[in-house]
Each structure stands twice: as C-alpha cells, then as structure tokens.
Amino acid sequence: MAISREITQEQLRMESVTWGELTWVNIERPTKRETDYLAQHYPFHPYDLDDCLSRLQRPKIDEYKDYLFFIFHFPVFNKITRVSTHSQLSVFIGNGYLITLHAGELKALVKLFHDCQSSEEVRSANFAFGSGYLLYRVMDRAVDSYFPVLNKIMSLLEDVEDAVFDEKVEATQEVAILRRDIITQRRIIFPMRTVLAQLENKLKRFTTTDMTVYYGDLMDHMNKICESLDEVKEVVEVYKDADFVLGTERLNHIIRILTIMSTILLPFLIISSIYGMNIYLPGGIDEGRLWSFGAILAIMAVVSAGMLYYFHRRRWI
Secondary structure, three states, rough: EEEEEEEOOHOOEEEEEOOOEEEEEEEEEOOOOHHHHHHOOOOOOHHHHHHOHHHHHOOOOOOOOOOOEEEEEEEEEOOOOOOOEEEEEEEEOOEEEEEEEEEOOHHHHHHHHHHHHHOOHHHHHHOOHHHHHHHHHHHHHHHHHOOHHHHHHHHHHHHHHHHHHOOOOOHHHHHHHHHHHHHHHHHHHHHHOOOOOOOEEEEEEEEOOOOOOHHHHHHHHHHHHHHHHHHHHHHHHHHHHHHHHHHHHHHHHHHHHHHHHHHHHHHHHHHHHHOOOOOOOOOOOOOOHHHHHHHHHHHHHHHHHHHHHHHHHOOOO
C-alpha cells in the first residue's frame, strides 16, 4: 500500500511518499522552519541541519550510528551568464526513510519524486530494496541528467572550433566563456566523484540487496563525465592558444602592411619637408622651372621603387 501526502504543519515546504516501511521526504527551498521540524522528529545533529541551509559546503559524508548525512553538488547552467553554478543536494538516510533537501533546480530528482507520488509501479521499483537503493536511484537519475549538458558542451566546442579558424569571426569571447564554464563544471563535478566512490560501502546497512553492480555502473558514468570534462578542457585550451596565435598573426600582418606603406611614403615626406623650408634650394619654386618639379617626383618614385624591390628581395612582401 502506498500513501502520498503533504506535510502541512506550519505550512512547511515538505512532501512525502511512502511505500511499505520506507518513506521519502522531499523538501524544496528549505528554511529554518523545515530544519527545526526535522530536529524535533529525527535524531539529526544540529550541525548537519545547519549545513542544509548553508551554500558554502563541499560534497561530503557524515556517518552516525543511526543515519548518514550527505552533501552533493550538481552544476546548473545559467542561460543569462552562460556559466554553470552549483546546486546543493542534502540527504539524510536511515532505516525506513530518505530525506532530500534542495533548491528545486535538479529537475531529474523532482521528476523522480513526482513519478513516485503518482505511480504505484514506480514506487515499487524504487522502494523495494530499502533506502540505500532509493538513494542510488536518485543519484543515478541526477548523474545521467548531466549527459545532455555534456553533449551541449561538445556542440559548443565544435562551434568554437569553427569560429577560431574563421578569420571573419571574433572568437576570443566565445572561447573565454566556454573555458570558464568548463572550469566551473570540473570544480563542481570532481569532488562528487570522491563522495560517490564511498557510497556503496556506506549504504550497505540500508539495503536488502547487493549493490555492487549498481554502484559500479554509477561510478562508470561519473568517471566518463570526468574524463570527458578533462578532454574538453584540453581541447578548449588548444583553441585558446590557437585563437591567440592566429590573432597575433593577423595583427602582425596588419602592422607589417602599415609599416611598409609608411616606409614607402617616407621619401615623399622627407623630400617634401626639405623643399617646404623657407630657404632657397636648387630646383626650388623661385626658379619656376617645370622640369625641376618632375625631377623631384622622379627621385621620390625611384627611391620608393628601390625600397619595394628591397622588401621583395627580403621576402617581407
């Protein structure tokens, strides 16, 4: 028999679903009222309850005689800043209960809980082997939900590759944003792998079946995620370097052209500056001869042509 009800004492943000002797309590956007309620009805340490409301915790496991306390972090992509932030999941697990506290941003967890509320078949499949197996199902859904995010990163990586090697596109900002997001996700995901590696041994007392295969599969998925993040980090670093090199090369090419143009024009400037002085010079304007003007232009042209020939011989142009 299954019972699904909302705990409404003092309008608490708590929902629960029960199947057999196991109850899953889900708390979204917990406040001090919810943690006070848990303190009155469960043997939880006050420090653990405080950690549920803190955003400065790192993934960890606290082990007690009657229960275990976990903190997990999962990346949540912000479409405005285009950089992921961490979303905390706090879990209390003991004989006959599983309590999850989170901000409601983990869609896979929320969907699993609602499925358990609405479907007897889903409840029996997830609640049958105790609270340890139920936590595995929660973590399996949460980890698997990250793969679409990873696929999105791969897609963005391909777009960045095209932008880097396209001279008409400015890719520096795109590379920097993607690089920042990858670093952030690695900082969130990698500590999770250490915690997940300890789950199997810690949860044996709360399961009625051998969980070796299940947690082995979960760790395989987590290792694949971490390896993929390592790979994309290396690739985006290559693209960053390539964008810098290509950008520097384009800048050097522009500077080279401008320098050559300035050097070619230098004889014109020197000769015109000399004849612009307020003194009498051979071929100056006071003599009024046309051939002197042509001679000056010829001298400028010869000097410029000589410089062009010299630049060509040195393979500067």
